[in-house]
Amino acid sequence: MGTKTGLMLDMTSRFTCKGKPIYNLMGTSTFTEYTVVADIAVAKINPQAPLESCLIGCGFATGYGAAVNTAKVTPGSTCAVFGLGGVGFSAIAGCKAAGASRIIGVGTHKEKFPKAIEMGATECLNPKDFDKPIYEVICEKTNGGVDFAIECAGRIETMMNALQSTYCGSGVVTVVLGLSSPNEHLTLNPLLLLTGRSLKGSIFGGFKGDEVSKLVDDYMKKKINVNFLVSTKLTLDQINKAFELLTSGQGVRSIMVY
Known part of the structure; x- marks a missing residue:
């Protein structure tokens, strides 16, 4: 409190x-x-x-730990990291350290894409470049969705995009790190979870x-x-x-x- x-x-x-x-x-x-x-x-x-x-x-431990501790990213898995700031870059580093084979960075500041690639992202996407929700783009590119999604932007819309970018199946994890306004609320269709996805919060990356x-x-x-x-x-x-x-x-x- x-x-x-x-x-x-x-x-x-x-x-x-x-x-x-x-x-x-x-x-x-x-x-x-x-x-x-x-x-x-x-x-x-x-x-x-x-x-x-x-x-x-804060920044490094939160992002890095969200991947290795909270999401428990697995070797060979696919990941999407939403928000390319300090926490997002750290999450990318955590996904890479955990052995993810494909890491998609999502952000609106293209000047940060080279740094994301340097940190381990295999590709980067700017939601403004598409005329459809970014989760649809990710699902199309990954044959149904990623294994793990980590949200680092603190926007309700981004949290929903992260959740919807994961595929339907057990063990699929979306980790919310971004701090939204206390007056905002996340509203979702229970079917998103009933189909096997899970939604987790993480503070300090589980450390x-x-x-x-x-x-x-x-x-x-x-x-x-x-x-x-x-x-x-x-x-x-x-x-x-x-x-x-x-x-x-x-x-x-x-x-x-x-």
């Missing part, structure tokens, strides 16, 4: 400014030099870890807080790579520029240097 209201789990705020409470985002508030968080939101990592390790704490330390260690040992997520490094006084890049869909991730 606290993450929805901008409060701690005990429904209080630990910060004020001029007598007014300051609310947090998702229980962290990481734009502060000092903060107060629940113990489940803290992980002790190697003090020698480079700055880029900060990207493991536990104490597993972050191992992910950081793996990054430092070059077992995993997160450098692909870094578009630019900005100082705190440039934070508005970072938000502009985020909302415009340009780049992948900006690292704020204090």
